[in-house]
Amino acid sequence: xxxxxxxxxxxxxxxxxxxxxxxxxxxxxxxxxxxxxxxxxxxxxxxxxxxxxxxxxxxxxxxxxxxxxxxxxxxxxxxxxxxxxxxxxxxxxxxxxxxxxxxxxxxxxxxxxxxxxxxxxxxxxxxxxxxxxxxxxxxxxxxxxxxxxxxxxxxxxxxxxxxxxxxxxxxxxxxxxxxxxxxxxxxxxxxxxxxxxxxxxxxxxxxxxxxxxxxxxxxxxxxxxxxxxxxxxxxxxxxxxxxxxxxxxxxxxxxxxxxxxxxxxxxxxxxxxxxxxxxxxxxxxxxxxxxxxxxxxxxxxxxxxxxxxxxxxxxxxxxxxxxxxxxxxxxxxxxxxxxxxxxxxxxxxxxxxxxxxxxxxxxxxxxxxxxxxxxxxxxxxxxxxxxxxxxxxxxxxxxxxxxxxx
Numbered sequence: 001x002x003x004x005x006x007x008x009x010x011x012x013x014x015x016x017x018x019x020x021x022x023x024x025x026x027x028x029x030x031x032x033x034x035x036x037x038x039x040x041x042x043x044x045x046x047x048x049x050x051x052x053x054x055x056x057x058x059x060x061x062x063x064x065x066x067x068x069x070x071x072x073x074x075x076x077x078x079x080x081x082x083x084x085x086x087x088x089x090x091x092x093x094x095x096x097x098x099x100x101x102x103x104x105x106x107x108x109x110x111x112x113x114x115x116x117x118x119x120x121x122x123x124x125x126x127x128x129x130x131x132x133x134x135x136x137x138x139x140x141x142x143x144x145x146x147x148x149x150x151x152x153x154x155x156x157x158x159x160x161x162x163x164x165x166x167x168x169x170x171x172x173x174x175x176x177x178x179x180x181x182x183x184x185x186x187x188x189x190x191x192x193x194x195x196x197x198x199x200x201x202x203x204x205x206x207x208x209x210x211x212x213x214x215x216x217x218x219x220x221x222x223x224x225x226x227x228x229x230x231x232x233x234x235x236x237x238x239x240x241x242x243x244x245x246x247x248x249x250x251x252x253x254x255x256x257x258x259x260x261x262x263x264x265x266x267x268x269x270x271x272x273x274x275x276x277x278x279x280x281x282x283x284x285x286x287x288x289x290x291x292x293x294x295x296x297x298x299x300x301x302x303x304x305x306x307x308x309x310x311x312x313x314x315x316x317x318x319x320x321x322x323x324x325x326x327x328x329x330x331x332x333x334x335x336x337x338x339x340x341x342x343x344x345x346x347x348x349x350x351x352x353x354x355x356x357x358x359x360x361x362x363x364x365x366x367x368x369x370x371x372x373x374x375x376x377x378x379x380x381x382x383x384x385x386x387x388x389x390x391x392x393x394x395x396x397x398x399x400x401x402x403x404x405x406x
Contacts, residue, residue: 003048003049004384005047005049005384005387005391008038008041008049008051009033010033010035011032011033012033012052013031014028014030014032014033014049014050014052016029016049016050017029018041018046019046020046022044026046027040038388038391047090047384047385048384067096069103070097070099070102070109074096076112077356077357077366078357079367080367080368080369081368082370086377086383087385088370090386090387091354094358094390095357095358098357098390109359110366112359113365113367115288115291117291118292119288119292119293120285120288122289122303122304126303126305126306127279127306128306128307129306130307131306131307131312133306134305134306134307135316135319139274139278141274142222144218144320145220147168147172147213147217148214150168151168151210152210152321162198162202162206163198165201165206165210166196166197166200175216178216179200179209179212179213180194180200182212182400182403183200183203183204183212185400185403186399187244187247187262187396188203188204208257208259211257211259211263214263215243215266215267218266218270219266222273233361236404237360238360240360240361240397241355241358242265242266242269242352242355243261243264243266243351244393244397244400245350245389246262246264246347246348247259247265249351249379249385249389250344252381253343253381256344256347261329261344261347263326264330264333264344264345264347264348265347265348265352267330268333268348270313270316270330271308271312271316279305286300286303287365289303289304296334296369297369298334310333310337311331313330313331314327317330328340328344329342329344329345329347329348330348332345333348333349333352334349334372335373341378343378346372346376346379347375349372349375350371350375350379353368353369353370353371354390360397
């Protein structure tokens, strides 16, 4: 029987030889599946295999009523996605299976925003001339932690080694604890526990540690910032889930930094966070405008604000002196603004869709966006990679949320 890789279990036996997406022979028929084989399938883009017995692809032991409930829910969150674009059909199947499992555990389906069904009264002209004008309009912005700039100074100092970097980080106990926890998490999968910052730096590398420090620093910058109109916990849950999906996808794309992609995923919606904090009623208006006109959320933001959340984060990161390579990935996750292709933004675009499809936290009010044109193709992965990526992420996201208090 044919079965999705995401549904494979250790101990199942192959009915046919398995080949990778490029035709490379991987495993012979009659092989008993082990945990390491699942990793091999993930690396080589295998989406489904023939096994002896078991459930076939698309079959389920789930209660038909639960399956119908999950499908109806998923149809709703995918209502505005372009299902002709790869890998949306496969992602939707993954989403249905995910919510069937949630229902089987007696978990409630997440709430999504409901439109009022009419176009809002929008201003005749945008509220601001640009994102820069918004930032200079007197809004209160969180200050960025000094510890990150000290880390960057050490990184850019040729005479500074890993011990010096570890010493700087150790001055911030909260940052130190989170970095050690991240390095010991399933993100890295080291066989032995990493107990010191100097060891973490030597294993992950100075660039990797700095990028992780950036993620934690941005979260700290917004710590304690709340608004009754949205949940900060849900916002960061979505961001962290997107970061995990980014890192797993990056592992499958040659020459791409997994740590950089993790940071891009974690920070991709910071611009939206600021807009939610400063103008929550206008964000509701943007949602209604999007639904009424059938336009993208970024377009709706631009009509009301004069810029969208990607423009805003570009201006903000310039003020904060965030590295251009990180900024490009974040700013371009709904499509390039500079005309230059950025692989990190393509990965983030796909990861964002995956995180919303599983309703990790909140984003765009729970509606799945299609990755921007060409994003999925740029990764060079088979559609089935969505299945294996989702399976692998499920084992990591819970641990990452625990580290960050989610």
